[in-house]
Amino acid sequence: MNSLRFLAKAPALLLCAPLSMTFCGLAMADDNMPPIGNPHAPLTVALPEIPEGGWFTSAELGAITTSGNTTGTSITGKIDARHETATWSHEFVVSGFFKEDEYEDDEGNIERSKSAERFAASAKASFKLLGEGKRAFILGSHVNDRFGAYTRYSSVSVGHGSQWLNTGNKTLDVEIGPGYFAGERATGEEESGLTVRGAAQFRWRVSPSAYFAQSVSVEKGTSNTHSVAEASLSTKINSTMQMKAGFSARNDTSVPIGKKNTDTQTSLTMVYSF
DSSP states (O other), X not given: OHHHHHHHHXXXXXXXXXXXXXXXXXXXXXXXXXXXXOXXXXXXXXXXXXXXXXXEEEEEEEEEEEOSSSEEEEEEEEEEEEEEOSSEEEEEEEEEEEEEEEEEXXXXXXXXXXXXXXXXXXXXXXXXXXXXXXXXEEEEEEEEETTSSEEEEEEEEEEEEEEEEEOSSEEEEEEEEXXXXXXXXXXXXXXXXXXXXXXXXXXXXXETTEEEEEEEEEEEESSOEEEEXXXXXXXXXXXXXXXXXXXXXXXXXXXXXXXXXXXXXXXXXXXXXX
């Protein structure tokens, strides 16, 4: 009778034995195996940790094309490259905005006219060894704006920067220092002089997959105050791509007759980071 009972349980014992060995083997090998992340966890957005001597570059592009009663094309793009060493931080930014409209004249001919053409470039070097979160910097920038109040605006500034806030998901950096600018108005009149520059940049990781950034820069001169403000919200698509909604405003307190003080731009772009 006992033999019959053993034979009845034998298939179950044979099935359980390999499973027990498997689970036992996994338990024994657990300490030697690398941890596996949760493949279903949400994508995260955070400031990139750039290794010493490394580069971080992002390129963004957006375009709008219309046809029918209104025909035109708008293109905006930007490249931002950063390089980190033990004592220096470098950042290089190049951006552009172009808009062309197409229309039919009184004789039925197709004509094209540009309504926006702006290119900007800047380079910044920051010296880190001034204490935790403190830096000395030098910044140079140049803007060509064919339809702006200033068709050409160049500036250079030096100063001190410090981090006023760092809570893990929020940071606030502030800069101030003297500078010099040279520009050409839309009327052809040239200007130059000393300035005082102040700037602030706020970053906030809103959620594991969303990231908000706000920056403001003000250059106060003897004849004009030049201000630039930019705000953006980025959403992670995958490890290298983001969707970015942005708004920027440029303001000059002194402009030629017929020109407005403020230019604004709203954009939706794709960002690729590498």
